[in-house]
Amino acid sequence: MPAASPLSRVNDFVVRFANVNGSGSASANELFARSILRHGVPVSPRNIFPSNIQGLPTWYEVRVTEEGHLGARGGVDMMVAMNPQTWDKDVASIEAGGYLFYDSTKPLPASKFREDITVVGVPLTAITNSTYNDPRQRQLFKNIIYLGALSALFDMDPKLVETLIGEQYKGKEKLLSSNIHALHLGRDWALQNLKCPIGLRIKKADKVGDRIFIEGNSAAALGAVYGGATVCAWYPITPSSSLADAFTAHCKRLRHDPETKQAKYAIVQGEDELASIGIVIGAGWNGARAFTATSGPGISLMQEFIGLSYFAEIPAVIMDVQRAGPSTGMPTRTQQCDIISAAYASHGDTKHILLFPEDPAEAFEMAAQCFDLADRLQTTVFLMLDLDIGMNHRLCRPLKWDESKQYDRGKVMTAEMLEAGTNFGRYLDVDGDGIPFRTYPGTHPTKGSFFTRGTSRDEYARYTEEGSAYQANMQRLLRKFDTAKDLVPRPLQANAVKATKYGVIYFGSTAPAMDEAIGVLEARGHQLDRLRVRAFPFHSSVSSFIAGHDFVFVVEQNRDAQLRSLVVNELNIDPVRLVPILHYDGTPITARFIAKAIGDHLDQLKVTPLRKVVS
Amino acid sequence: MTYIAKPKFHHPGLPKNELGFTHRDYEGKVSTLCAGCGHDSITASIIEACFELSIEPHRVAKISGIGCSSKTPDYFLGNSHGFNSVHGRMPSVLTGANLANRDLIYLGVSGDGDSASIGFGQFAHAIRRGVNMAYIVENNGVYGLTKGQFSATADRGSKSKRGVTNTDNAIDLVAIALQLGASFVARSFSGDKTQLVPLIEAAITHKGASFIDVISPCVAFNNHTGSTKSFDYVREHNDAVNRLDVITGRAPITVDYAPGTVQVVEQHDGTRLALRKLDADYDVHDRLAAMAFLQKHAAKGQVVTGLLYVDPEADDLHTHLNTVEQPLNTLEAKDLCPGSAALEKFNASLR
Ligand SMILES: Cc1ncc(C[n+]2csc(CCOP(=O)(O)OP(=O)(O)O)c2C)c(N)n1
Numbered sequence A: 001m002p003a004a005s006p007l008s009r010v011n012d013f014v015v016r017f018a019n020v021n022g023s024g025s026a027s028a029n030e031l032f033a034r035s036i037l038r039h040g041v042p043v044s045p046r047n048i049f050p051s052n053i054q055g056l057p058t059w060y061e062v063r064v065t066e067e068g069h070l071g072a073r074g075g076v077d078m079m080v081a082m083n084p085q086t087w088d089k090d091v092a093s094i095e096a097g098g099y100l101f102y103d104s105t106k107p108l109p110a111s112k113f114r115e116d117i118t119v120v121g122v123p124l125t126a127i128t129n130s131t132y133n134d135p136r137q138r139q140l141f142k143n144i145i146y147l148g149a150l151s152a153l154f155d156m157d158p159k160l161v162e163t164l165i166g167e168q169y170k171g172k173e174k175l176l177s178s179n180i181h182a183l184h185l186g187r188d189w190a191l192q193n194l195k196c197p198i199g200l201r202i203k204k205a206d207k208v209g210d211r212i213f214i215e216g217n218s219a220a221a222l223g224a225v226y227g228g229a230t231v232c233a234w235y236p237i238t239p240s241s242s243l244a245d246a247f248t249a250h251c252k253r254l255r256h257d258p259e260t261k262q263a264k265y266a267i268v269q270g271e272d273e274l275a276s277i278g279i280v281i282g283a284g285w286n287g288a289r290a291f292t293a294t295s296g297p298g299i300s301l302m303q304e305f306i307g308l309s310y311f312a313e314i315p316a317v318i319m320d321v322q323r324a325g326p327s328t329g330m331p332t333r334t335q336q337c338d339i340i341s342a343a344y345a346s347h348g349d350t351k352h353i354l355l356f357p358e359d360p361a362e363a364f365e366m367a368a369q370c371f372d373l374a375d376r377l378q379t380t381v382f383l384m385l386d387l388d389i390g391m392n393h394r395l396c397r398p399l400k401w402d403e404s405k406q407y408d409r410g411k412v413m414t415a416e417m418l419e420a421g422t423n424f425g426r427y428l429d430v431d432g433d434g435i436p437f438r439t440y441p442g443t444h445p446t447k448g449s450f451f452t453r454g455t456s457r458d459e460y461a462r463y464t465e466e467g468s469a470y471q472a473n474m475q476r477l478l479r480k481f482d483t484a485k486d487l488v489p490r491p492l493q494a495n496a497v498k499a500t501k502y503g504v505i506y507f508g509s510t511a512p513a514m515d516e517a518i519g520v521l522e523a524r525g526h527q528l529d530r531l532r533v534r535a536f537p538f539h540s541s542v543s544s545f546i547a548g549h550d551f552v553f554v555v556e557q558n559r560d561a562q563l564r565s566l567v568v569n570e571l572n573i574d575p576v577r578l579v580p581i582l583h584y585d586g587t588p589i590t591a592r593f594i595a596k597a598i599g600d601h602l603d604q605l606k607v608t609p610l611r612k613v614v615s
Numbered sequence B: 001m002t003y004i005a006k007p008k009f010h011h012p013g014l015p016k017n018e019l020g021f022t023h024r025d026y027e028g029k030v031s032t033l034c035a036g037c038g039h040d041s042i043t044a045s046i047i048e049a050c051f052e053l054s055i056e057p058h059r060v061a062k063i064s065g066i067g068c069s070s071k072t073p074d075y076f077l078g079n080s081h082g083f084n085s086v087h088g089r090m091p092s093v094l095t096g097a098n099l100a101n102r103d104l105i106y107l108g109v110s111g112d113g114d115s116a117s118i119g120f121g122q123f124a125h126a127i128r129r130g131v132n133m134a135y136i137v138e139n140n141g142v143y144g145l146t147k148g149q150f151s152a153t154a155d156r157g158s159k160s161k162r163g164v165t166n167t168d169n170a171i172d173l174v175a176i177a178l179q180l181g182a183s184f185v186a187r188s189f190s191g192d193k194t195q196l197v198p199l200i201e202a203a204i205t206h207k208g209a210s211f212i213d214v215i216s217p218c219v220a221f222n223n224h225t226g227s228t229k230s231f232d233y234v235r236e237h238n239d240a241v242n243r244l245d246v247i248t249g250r251a252p253i254t255v256d257y258a259p260g261t262v263q264v265v266e267q268h269d270g271t272r273l274a275l276r277k278l279d280a281d282y283d284v285h286d287r288l289a290a291m292a293f294l295q296k297h298a299a300k301g302q303v304v305t306g307l308l309y310v311d312p313e314a315d316d317l318h319t320h321l322n323t324v325e326q327p328l329n330t331l332e333a334k335d336l337c338p339g340s341a342a343l344e345k346f347n348a349s350l351r
């Protein structure tokens, strides 16, 4: 192997921890990421884990990025190789000039290493075993010991790490002091025996500001609390379970009557996804704000009910934390692959509302907004999260709530209105927006009741198989969908510095990688206007953006260019004008990938005239 | 603001209940089922029970799945909201509705295909959760609406109208409901109004999951010789364990019973169930005995009817979840939204 000079980088590198699932490394690794934040340096961590609880490999990757690039970068500058099982692959994945950190208690043959990397050995097991007797303690503190050693190697301020440990074990003095002790065991060993710091270093900066560090699932769950959800029904599935768990935790903290201690919410773990969505629809029908959290396989099961919600016009919110499909696919890997199955869920002609948050802050806002939209539009609204946003801590702007905000409960006819003689037709479009009035069950003794059904009916909810009544109703549903275009979050456009004929459309968790890629592409001489789509149905500005460019890249994380299909289909766009950029190996999309794919395409264009001559 | 229900104007001679309503106020649309369908008799019994209990019609939510049986909520309580949902999923829809507003009365209507085949899971889980509801299965042993295929409650050895013999074992929903912990379990027959009406009344007033399996012959596809759900077969094999009278606190009715054979059960809301026992050693409080009794009689080819089990002290899903008394669907932003100060605190904990 050719020798490479060791990487030398400040506040801009990727550390990857290779661990064994269930070894208690997760909290130490998270502590590492948080400590760097306390230095005022942004990080973007990601869990890469298998669909098993114990014994299989897991990785935790921390991208240290003073520039604030929160997408995955790709490549590893320092591997903390704690898993013998994955050693070879882990060592191979280190960038030339990178570093390998390992437990040097047992000597390893030279063939296990590479010449073009710097190897840092710390006898972790030896240190741990000479200090602790209890096997569990040994396992847990070994993680803190390597954290201590890393703090010395990266030149981190130990005080900041100690403060964090102090916050974590507040009130648990014994745990606190033993963790601090373990930290210094590792740190001191490194300082005494190794050349510290190495080429990768953390330097205090002021680039974090007031941003918070939160998982998208927790933020979305809190959005549901703020948005007034009172009923949640769900069935466990990765990567959405932690959303329901977070909703439970938030409700326990925020939604109990201070005097009676009673709950202002009801959470049911359904027997399956059919029951979960059934409960949501029953609650929505009866005037409560309700949601379920699920992933692709759950969406597949819910199809029939979603059609009922569409046709009988019942509010429902589904938070879909997408994972790689089809079938069970790669259940712990990320993708944006449920776009089509959510947009057109169920048999017959249906269309549904989708919102695409880019990060936890937007997940919070949009989750709350879903409930207003579902009530206003009386239909299912999907919050399209994915594993990358949902299950990773992401640095994002603080969550904000406008105190003056009232819930929009939509068109609900009250007993007073009925008593005053207002004409009530459950499926009557009174003002042209396609949205009829509804009544909650039990509103009035003699007026306003109706029979809800998934079969065809007239404007007064009377069963009918009359073709014209059916068609009129289907047309009204289209009108309603049109109304939705101006109610859902608008796309956000960012233009290139110089005027350009090329644009790019992207959405959801692709955002940070895309934003970073723009810089890389600019450096390569390519200018691109950007449009981040935030909802379906598409706002008219999506059409005009496409019309304003020679062609537009559509960047997404699935094989079949699902969003692009939706754009082609719904906006009647010539497919030739939309160039798909697709990333779907289950890892989060990177700026490197996007910049290369788009850059290569644009480079080719520059030589097009030559080719034309040839042909 | 509350509105007192104003009864429709009817012939002054029609009997009125305590609220001044007549039978007519509990009726719905005209049934489109086959003339003579058992389901229509059950509809009539539901109307009668609601009238007797002096329920305000609009305070009932009627929820069903899909099937001839599931159509019937359109034919009673025309002033109630009804929800003809999807096949086999009434229990989840009802559960959600119940969570949203604990103050309404929930009447779940289903068929044997709806509850024992496609919706067997939902049936089981709504019951084991103790959703406060009256769950009625109109059991004809066939899929009426799709023209007479066997359902999962069809007895082994019974013959379809086309002459096909059923070789699969039958599911007895009553036995399952007992096993699942339903706190009120009964069986009746659509043709036995005197038994059925009080059972429905009792199921409605019972707090917790009440289940009634009502055998309801399908005149189109399951009322022939060889069927075990036909009028004749059920009449011949019916073994009633008790006859019930429901005595509400508001309107005491005197029951005509012989001493020594009556068991009075007081329910949560003060209603009393007077059981005229036909089978002297039948104890409605013994779940295990009820299960054994049922099996023993089933082995003899007998269809046990009556109130088979009741736990008058039962509670419901809302109790388990410790939800507020106020219906969740009436809570507003001020009750539900923690506000920006709480959010600031939360933000601070994430830095
Ligand atoms: C998902 C689905 N599968 C099949 C059907 C067709 N289907 C309608 S009703 C029914 C059976 C109803 O049987 P049961 O519940 O016993 O009602 P009955 O008509 O006998 O009263 C079936 C299979 C359907 N509506 N939905």
Ligand code: SF4
Pocket (backbone or CB within 6 Å): B032, B033, B034, B036, B037, B038, B039, B068, B069, B140, B144, B145, B217, B218, B219, B220, B221
């Ligand atoms: S087909 Fe059978 S169940 Fe359906 S309405 Fe006719 S008699 Fe009743």
Ligand SMILES: [Mg+2]
Pocket (backbone or CB within 6 Å): B067, B111, B112, B113, B138, B139, B140, B141, B142, B143, B144, B151
């Ligand atoms: Mg049937």
